[in-house]
Structure formats: C-alpha cells, structure tokens
Amino acid sequence: MIAQRSLGRSLKRSFGTGSVPERAIAAAAKYWQLYAMLTLPLAFVILFNYCVYPNLRIAFMNYRPAKGWASDWVGMGTFAKVFKDKDFFRAFRNTLVFNVADVILQFPAPIILALMINELRAKAFKRVSQTILYLPHFLSSVIVASVAYTLFRPETGLVNVALMNAGFIAKGIPFLTEKWHWVITYLTINIWQQIGWGSIIYLAAMMGIDPTLYEAATVDGAGRFKRLRHVTLPGIRPTIVMLLIMRMGQLLGSGFERLNAFGNVNVREFQYQLSIYVYEKGLGPAGDFSRSAAVGLFQTLVGLVMVLLSDRAAKLLGEDGLV
C-alpha cells in the first residue's frame, strides 16, 4: 500500500494529473531503461514460477516417470496417502517446531546485530566487522557442515579433543550425534551463518531514518539507549513487520541441503523434516514424484494462509502490512 501510494505521488509529481493510463505511459516513456531491466527477472518469475503451474497436476496423479503425463489420475489419493502416513506427521511436527524456534531465536538476531553495528562510530572498524560477519553467508551449507563435523565429532573432533586434553571433560560432547545437542548446534550454526547477511536490510532501513529525529531526541535529553528505543526501533518497525510476515510464509519451509548435510543416523528423530520426507519417499530412489508434489503443494498452501493471516494481524495492530 505504502509503495503504491508513494508511486502514485511520484507519478503525479512528474507527470501531472492526467488519467492513470496516460500517466503510466508517460512514466514508461521516461523510465524505459528501468522497465527494460525489469523484463529479465519478470520473465524468470513467469517461466519458472507460473509456467510450471499446470505440472502441479502430478500431485493428483500416480506419476511414473516412464509413463509421463499418461500416468493414472488418482485425484486426492496421494494426499490421502500422505496424511495417513505416520512419518509425515513426524516430519511435519519437526518442521513446524524448528521453524518456530527459528523465528524466536534467529529472527531477532540480525536486528540486534544491526542495532549494535549502527552504534559503531569508527568507520573502518564498522566496515571490516560487517564484511567478516557477511562472509559465512556465502559458504555452502555442505562446507559449513563438513567443517562443523570436523570440529564437533565426539571422539576426534577438534573442539572435543581440545577440551579433553585441557581436562575440562572426560568424554566427548556429542554436539552433532545426540538429538538435543544437535538441535542446539544446528540452530546456533545457522544463526552464526545468517546473522550478518540478515542485518544488511535493517542497516539500510536505519540509514533512511531522518537524522533530525535523532537531533531532536538529543536536544530533549535522550541518551543513546533512549534514542535507540524511541527513534531507531520505531524507524525500522515497518521493515521488521514486513520481514516477519514474509518469514511466516515459510513456516513449513524446510531446506534439504542444510538438513541433509548436517544429518546423521543418530539424530533422525529431529532431523527428519519435510524436505527429508520429500526426498526419501518421493524424489529419491522411490521415484514417487506425486508424493513430493503433493507435500510441496501442501507446504505452499500453508505458507500462503500464514502470510495472509499475519498480514491481517499486522493491519489490525496498525501496521501497513504487505499485501
């Protein structure tokens, strides 16, 4: 809404008060370079996100690769099969719990980091530390996982060997080989990896806060913390809300690569999430693509409902929302 309104205002400023199509044509003529640049990403979205919609019908078929689109129709049969499956509910439960934990633990972390970085005054130090914090984001989770295993193996991992040699512990801590330890290690590493990257958008939002507000607050006698609380945080609130709404859309999201890389047989009780389910019972050797599609469709529908609900909730609380 906010975006539309401001676009409308800027159009009016630039192109007078003609009818909407007239103004749009005028805008297109003036900014044609920008629109040309938009075509490629737009084509990408249309091709890879919309053109595949018809193929979602494999969720309603008993799709066999060799038979292709001539496979049998089973209607809701695949969904019935999935919802009767105990393993599906285990995967569903784990995915939900991990995502909620992620929202609680990981979502605030970049905000806190951004607030801290924003308070730094030494420019060089700020830039260097920002870069260092971004770097882990660019590592593939496979690499992060293999480094993590090298560090945290119970018997031969560097950390455990060091702790044992120093005499702090007698037996290696099963950071990655016992399910509860694994949850903590897994989530912590995820926070470490994504915190820097996540803070960028908040730092950008902080740049947009009117500096006169800070001056006014200082004149009124607000200290650093008061300024942070009453100027910075409210300033980035729309951004936080927007990102939170988008995050809610991924409440059943589940990245295969990361879970698979960090997984091992000892922690399957918790590691078994929807992406693992989709792979093992669907895309993998079983070749049951219909099941994968059905679960994927279900995840997406839940995501859509969550986005709409949280958007509505945000509006009720007086925020702008997303939709």
Next chain:
Amino acid sequence: MKKIVSVILAVMMALSLASVAGAENAAPPPQYNPLEYGMEPFASPVTIKIPVFDRARDDVPDVSSTYYTKWVNETFGKNLNVTVEFVPITRTDTMGAYNLLLASGDWPTVFMEYDWPKVSQWAADGALADIDVDAFIAAAPTWTEMAGGKAQFDMFQMQGEQKVLPALRPYWDTNYTYAIFYRKDWYEQAGIELFTTYEEYLAALQTFVELGYTNGKPILPKKAFSENFQVYAESEWPRNEEEWAMYSDVSVAPLPARGAYYLLKKQNLEYSLGLYSTEFELDSEGDGSATQAITDFINGEAYTYGNYLAADMPDLTAFYQNNPDAKLGVIYNNTVYDPWIDAWGARTVPQGRATNPAGMFVGFSSKASEDELKAAWLYMEWMAQPDVLFYMQNGVEGETYNLNADGLPEVVGGYQGDYWMGYGNNKDYWCIVVEVRTVGTIEQTIESIAPKGLPQDLTQELIDNYYILKAYANDGLLYVDPFFSVNIDSVSEYAGDLKAKFVEYATALVKCDPAEFDALYEQYVQEYKDAGYQAVMDERLEAYKNGLSTVLPDIAAGRAPYEPSDITKVVETKYTIGE
C-alpha cells in the same frame, strides 16, 4: 617485460609442437570396422544413448568422454552412421538417475542394471520394449552365443515376455572377483597364529589394539550401512524356503530375518569390545561405500579392506606407499562362513550367496525407434567381437598393458596417460557384453585381475580362494536370491524409506548396550514391518506360493542330502571371517 612474454610464448609453442610430434609417433588406433563384421550402415543418422556408471571417483577419466568413447564413435559410429552417446548414471542412485532421464523425456536407448527388482520395476512401468528375440539373435549372434543362447534368455522372462537380456557373467557361482584382504603382518608382529575360532579372532583383534597397531578402530561394521545386507552365512541350514523367498533381496534389508539378528548381535558384541570406532556411523555414505574405512585402511589403521579385483587397485597402491613393510593376506571364502554363528551353535554348514547367474540385465527403451533398437543391438554385437572386447578391456599395448610370458595381457597399474581407461579396465563400458574380464583359463584370469604393481604378489592366494569357493559351489552351498517373474510393487514403493530406517536401526542396534539388544531389536522389527516391510514380505510370499519365483536348489532346501566334499571339510574351520 616484452622479452619475457615472448620467451614464454616461444617455449609454449615448442612444447605444443613437441606434443603434436609425440601424438604422431603413437600407433594409430585399430580399425575394427563394423562393416567387416557384416553390419550395414544406416541410411539416415541414428543416435543411441548408452548408460555408463559414474562412480564419482577422481582417479578415472570423465565417464562420458574418454579416449575409448571417442574411439567407439570413430570406429563403430562413423562407419555405420551412428552416434553413440554415453549417459552418466550415478552408481549409488541408479533408479534416481534413470527416473530423472525418464521424467525429462531424455530416455536412454539401453537400460542396464544388475538388480532384478530394478529391471522388474522398469518393466512394470512400461519403460522397456518387448524384445523380438529372433530378430535380436539374427542381429547379434555373437552376443547371444556368449550370453548362453536362447535357453539362457528364457530363464529371465517376465510372465512370458522377454523384457531384458542377460549378459554373460563367467564363473558366476563363486563371486571370486571380490576379495577381502587382512593385515597378515599384524599376526606376524604379534606372534599370533591365524585364528580358527571366533574367540581367537576377537582375542587377536584386541591384542592388535593393545599393541597399538591401530588407533583403536580396526574394523568397521560396513554391512550395517546399506540396504544390501546379506545374511546368507548367518542363516539356518537347510534354509526355510519361504523365508528365503521373503527375505533375500539386495534392495531391501531383511531386518526381521534370524540371520540379520545374529549378524547385528555379533556387531553389537564387537562394538562393545571396542573394536569399532565410536563414530563409525559418521563415516558412512549411507550406501555402504564407507570412504572413511578406505582412508583408515590406506593409513594402516584398519584390519580389512574389501573390493572387486582389478589389475590396478589404487587403494592398495596407496596402502603400500604409506605402509611399505605391511603384508596382506586374503580372507578365504569370505561370504560363506561366519564362525560366530558356530560359536553360537546354530549351524554346522557354511553357505553363501552366489552372484547373479547373469551380468547386466540389458533392456531397451520402449520409445526407441526401429533404427535405434537395431543400432543398439549392433553396438552390442560389435562390442562382443573378440578384437573389440580385447581392445576395450586392455587398451593399447605398451601403454595400458604388456604381454606376459604366456602371451596374455597384463595391465599396467596406475596408468593415466593418453589412453587412460575407465573404472576397472573400462568395465562400465564392456559390461553390456560380459561382467568380468577373462583371459585364458580361470587361473590366468585371476592372475590378470590380481592387483599389480604392489610389493606383494597376492595371485596365488586369490586363486586358492577361487577353488575353495568353487568347492562350496559344487557342494550346493552357494545359491542365489529368488527371481520373481512379477514386479513386487511394495519393494518399489517402500525400498527408499526402508533403507533409511534400516541404517538408523542397525546403527542403534550395533551401538546399544548388549543387555538391551534383544528388546530394542524386537521394537525395531515391529516398526520396520509397520513402515512397509510387512507388505514386502507378504507380497513376496504370495508370489512365491503362486509359483511366480524361482526355487531353492534341493540341497539348500533340505530336499536332497548334503554331503561335504573333502575340500569343503578341510577349509570349513580355517582362515575365515566375514567383513
């Protein structure tokens, strides 16, 4: 600066000229022109896609483009107006790789697999063409004759239809191409005799750990990592035929089988004695290819190393480089006899799983055109010609092989030059004809696939191993899994998931407190059955009862008396331990 650049350029030019000259000096590749074998070129160009296993190894050339794949196209392809494309298939996920090809419409012309349940799944899905056997035999007489003729084809029909053709697997009843090596030098150093009982075996391993020969993890329970969980050696004798029909399969592990119980309990005991790494499950790839076990062996920490034999075995070469004073021995009849079972007192007869009576099962795409089918058949026929097969299996004389005193080819170990061969002497290319590389007699064959270029010559021990296995086979103690002439749908449906569950359960069972083993086993068996294994057992049993499967040999089923031959009596109690 300019000067330096020009010098570098000149040197580079000289080098490239030299390499061109080098290539000119090499002998031209042989021209085994298919036209000379009576084949006729196609009027319009034909492309055939032949699957080739990609084993994800870095010590072999790119599977779809090697010197030999180019040679195939230059020789066979050009003369017949055929392009042969080699499609990489991930070895550890064959079905997944094929499924992606099928779903994307990029069907290979030829389908190849060793495992019957997989080809049977393809047939059930309609991926395979009905083979016109007479037309095939007319087009590929040499291939047919090698494979064993029409009678052999008939054995592998699916409900009266010929969906696949069995390639030849010479000496299939003994599994002699696989060997397990053990650290003989540890026994010598410790002054221990090779064990004859299970207690002695455990004592020996514990001694090796105490003496510090290894960092405390001499064995790896590799078998617990894979759906290919064979328990023939741990099963009762004679076999209960219904159980054999329900449980024997390489694609789903038979957790509820008594043999599985014994094998896991044994591994649990060995784990509790500290013979396994406490992290062994982290070293598995989930498919039995425990790379850490290989690394451990190369570093001199592991007690055994098992693999298929080839003249060039890079792992063994690396092992001797790291452990120049080490000495290896061959574990005889390794898949046949598990002394622990005798220690437990259940069984008196060693028994084992022979390999498939066929090599690759070769099928053809149901979408292939007549020309494509014909071209694929001609490709098989051409590859079956002795000259062609010899060249594909041995490469270039003086480069990849040399002739020995008997005039038989001996592979040059570690060769990685211009004529670099694929995995196992190009095995994944000529497997469409024959499963193992044979030269002359069986002894000469073993000699040719015995690892070369090592400080130790293991040939005689490998030959002995063959004769011991052969004695078992002659006695009727080696037999195979049932072949079902219908597709067992529940296997296709549940196999992937059951595999993951099995690995999880087996690991927990190996690592649990021995006192809790039995209860945990019962619990997991129930969960495993609920997760789909019950359906697999039921469907297999029904097919067996309906006469839709092969049956056990009479001796194994107890329908005929078992009389051990002299050699079986002698070797039964000696030199043996499973992996």
